[in-house]
Each structure stands twice: as structure tokens, then as C-alpha cells.
């Protein structure tokens with residue numbers, strides 16, 4: 250078999266329908282574009298209409314189709330309506346990537362409870378609903394599928410970014426994503442649905458602009474990373490694409506750090 254044919258067999262997403270949340274920016278945007286490059290019809294979900302339009306425009310001419318869906322993942326009814334629209338348009342969901350999340354720092358002793366609830370609503374409940382709406386479609390068609398959640402090293406370790414970076418709601422939500430990923434993987438394995446997560450370290454996106462806008466702060470953070478730098482969003486996207494594709498057909502319930510060695 251030629252290299253091209255082997256890669257085609259294991260990495261191509263031609264004929265698949267992919268849904269990517271948080272697709273207007275950062276890791277979600279790079280991943281959704283990659284899904285289109287690999288041939289998937291891809292639904293770009295986000296609450297940011299301008300970012301969505303720009304992300305979809307970047308995909309003109311790629312092998313897969315790109316379509317924007319504006320949705321706030323804190324609005325749980327709206328998520329259902331959105332998935333109904335995707336299934337009506339393309340017949341079902343084969344791949345789901347949950348990248349959308351918010352992060353609001355603050356000391357735990359006086360952390361605002363409304364903010365706590367909103368972060369959990371978006372990062373954990375919104376992700377859970379997207380998982381089960383996708384799984385319902387996969388189970389109904391009897392074809393299985395693949396889900397990749399974007400967790401964080403902050404869901405696997407509390408000490409990794411230091412004492413100064415208190416963000417209890419984010420860390421609780423990401424810890425929840427880690428174990429929800431394992432639980433859904435076991436529950437849905439018999440249906441042919443694989444569920445995995447990536448756990449990024451520092452990635453150059455707007456979410457960490459407070460670090461990347463200040464060269465001294467970025468250098469201090471990069472110093473902690475054995476590979477010595479922040480990841481680019483595409484470097485997370487390629488690992489997600491691998492986990493979503495046939496190359497990872499025996500991988501499920503795993504949390505894969507993509508962190509330049511931070512957790513090593």
C-alpha cells in the first residue's frame with residue numbers, strides 16, 4: 250500500500266459529519282478547519298457570530314463543507330435545536346469535538362456563585378448535552394462514532410500553573426470533563442462510540458491572551474514546559490483529528506495530555 254493510501258485509510262474523514270463547538274476561535278477553530286481539510290462536512294458551533302463567519306470563510310475550497318451554527322452552550326434548549334438542525338441538514342453526527350469553554354479566575358473564598366454556575370453550565374453541562382445528542386444520532390443510525398472532549402491539564406492537576414492562578418470553577422469543570430469522558434466511553438462502547446479527551450497545556454489562543462500579550466509572562470510560563478514553548482492550536486487539532494479517526498479505532502476512555510511535557 251502506498252503512503253498516501255495508508256494515510257487516506259486511517260486519517261480521511263470524507264463522508265463524515267463532524268460537529269465542533271467553540272469553532273469561532275483558538276483550538277476549536279483550528280480543529281474544525283482541519284476536519285474540513287480531511288473531508289468532513291463540519292458544523293461550526295459558537296456564540297460568536299463574527300468569529301464563526303471568519304472561521305467558515307477560511308475553509309472555502311477545502312475538501313469538506315463548513316457551516317456555521319450560532320448557539321450559546323449555556324442555553325440547553327438552544328443546543329437541542331441546533332443539533333436537530335444539523336441532523337436535518339446532514340442526516341446525523343459521526344464526530345463531535347467539544348472545545349468551547351470559559352475560564353473566570355477568582356479566589357475560592359469569595360468566588361461569585363452565579364459565575365460558578367455559568368462556567369459549569371457551559372463547560373460541563375453544555376458539553377454533556379452535546380455528547381448525548383450526538384450519541385443519540387449515532388445510536389439511532391447504528392454506525393457508532395467518535396467524541397473528543399477538550400479537557401485541560403488543569404483537569405488533571407491543580408498545581409501545574411501555580412498558586413497565583415486560582416480558578417475553582419474551571420478546574421472543577423475540567424475535572425468533570427475528564428471523568429465524564431471515561432464514564433461515557435464505558436457506557437457507550439457497546440454502541441461503537443469511542444469517547445476520548447485531550448488535555449492541552451499552554452496553547453496560543455485568546456483564552457491565554459493575558460500571558461501571550463506580555464512576552465515576560467509568556468516566557469515565564471514557557472519555562473515550565475519541557476518543550477519550552479506554547480503549542481499552536483493546530484498542534485492540538487492534529488491530535489484531536491487522530492483520536493476522531495480510524496487510526497485510533499482501539500482507543501477509548503483516554504485523556505491524552507498535549508502539553509509539551511508539563512505533566513511528565
Ligand SMILES: NC(=O)c1ccc[n+]([C@@H]2O[C@H](COP(=O)([O-])OP(=O)(O)OC[C@H]3O[C@@H](n4cnc5c(N)ncnc54)[C@H](O)[C@@H]3O)[C@@H](O)[C@H]2O)c1
Pocket residue numbers: 270271272273274275276277294295296297300320321322323347348349350351371399400401402448449450451452453454455456457
Ligand atoms: N489555550 C489554552 O492554553 C488552553 C489550555 C488548556 C485547555 N484549553 C481548552 O481548550 C478549549 C478551547 O479554548 P481556546 O484556548 O481555543 O479558547 P478560545 O477562547 O480561543 O476559544 C473558546 C471558544 O469557545 C466559545 N465559547 C465560550 N463560551 C461559549 C458558549 N457559552 N457558547 C458557545 N461558545 C462559547 C468562545 O466564543 C470561543 O470561540 C477550551 O475547552 C479550553 O478550556 C485551552
